Amino acid sequence: MSELDHIALQTLNLKIGYKKDDQVRVLFEPLSLTLTKGELVCFMGSNGIGKTTLIKTLAGIHPPISGSITRNFPAAIVLTDKVSGNLMTVRDLVTYGRYPYLNWWLTLTDQDHHLIETAIKKVHLESIANKHLSQLSDGQLQMAMIAKALAQDTNILLLDEPTAHLDLNNRVEIMNLLRSLARETGKTILVATHELDLALQTADKIWLATQHKKIVEGIPEDLVLDGTFDNEFQLKGFDLKTGKVKHTPYRKTLIQLEGSGPEFLWTKNALERNGYEVGPSKTQVTVTFKEGYPEYILSLSGAEVKFESLKDLLIRLKA
């Protein structure tokens, strides 16, 4: 297969924005972007920078100002728009995905029914398929919207902030779902999102909208290491390279830490969060296990004290 066969969507010198009367507001420098088959791309950038407009322009529901968009496949969208019709059930909503293929009387074929049920299963909403949208939680509603887009059976999915206002669990579930869809079904998925941490861990590629009206493209790790994210987000106290919030070792005490696994990492977290610096020292904390439970041994000038919880260890250290 040649390079061209992999392309799902391509823009060439695309200018997007708004025309009102004679005034033109262009949001980005001319964009030449490519989405290839089966990849999950996270489109990041601050609020109001034009993520929604780009999504809508790529979907063909907002006119570009100039330039071209080549869509080799139809695209389904998930937007943040409010849907009216509180009496609509989840299944009704998913059925909308079949509308492009239905006649005026909305006659559903067996194939349509099959695709609708498959989409509902994919997002695990079978048990509440007959519930009204007004009875759903925000996460379930978002899942139902994604199912609608899946029922559309398109090779391209464009999603605008699908994880906004959701709790961590729902956010992870949605990103994992999109991740697996891209891998298993070969769909090309573009997600506009603020979720830096989730995007870094799931995306094949990042599009980063910069303050200079450009969109920088790259794989997550490259953009972290070359400082592109730092420049753009002006991160305040968050060290992207370690993935942790920066702590000031204000207690000026060095503690040597021994151990392994998650217990080691969280002990380090507890110490740093409380202003200790971890490094070579005479004060030593060793993380071991006793009958399957973690045990923390503090060695202080020859004496050893054992603790069952980090809380007790910290109380002793601060004393």
Place this chain on the structure above:
Amino acid sequence: MFSETGTSSEILWQFRLPKAITCVLAGSALACGGLMMQTLFRNPMAGPDVLGLTSGSSLLVAILLLAGRYGSFITFVQSPWSVALAASLGGAMVFVIIISIAKYVRDNTALLIVGLMISAATSSVVSVLQFTSQADDLQTFMIWMLGSVGSTNWSELVVLTITISMGLGISMSMIKALNGMLLGDSYAQNLAINIKRARTWIVIATGMMVGVVTAFCGPIAFVGLAVPHLVRLIIPVSNHKILLPAVMLGGAILLLICDVIAQLPGSTQVLPLNAITSMIGAPVVIWMVIKAKRISV
């Protein structure tokens, strides 16, 4: 049972049957128009009378009835088709005005206020026309304004039937677009639904239906607003494939009931229909708001 020349037969054919048919037609037309407006504006309080369509129809009918006397087109004015046309134009015109204002006013309440203002403005124009017209014209107009389904003759009934059938037909062909409107323009466009074209057809169908009903039965309030909500209480669906026919049926039933009440059983007195629909409609809407806490499209 009825002989061809009997009084009962006369009453049945010349009075009761046209009246019943008018109720069925007017009820389904107004309710269908109301549902489509609620969906189009995504506003549960929308309706032909609330947003001033009825007033628009009244205005053009008033101009035709009251000003026609001074013109030389008396025969034209007397044709039920011309009254129907004028009323439909009036309704559709107001609908177009409201749609263009709705682009700027996103707020549901603000849209209702605009509708009320349009009603008020057209009513005042009608008042001016009344003030400058002669007494007998005025009486004709006043009786018309109170609304009645009992005054339609067979030739008017033909116009009503043809126009409303067309309107209901157009409405039924719009179910896909109406469903799409519930999702909003962006989603509808992504689902290959032509909202713009649908909107035009909905304006035409609603204008036509509300127009002819207003022209021949006078302004009938509340049916367009209340019936869609009453039907949704009984059949909780949002799919217009089910909702549209149900609302048409519901409107017909409600108006038949209202007319039975207007007849004042056991009395020769007939009350104005508009008074009855409001008497039933207003408490029903208030009860719905209280019961459902919030009503929605």
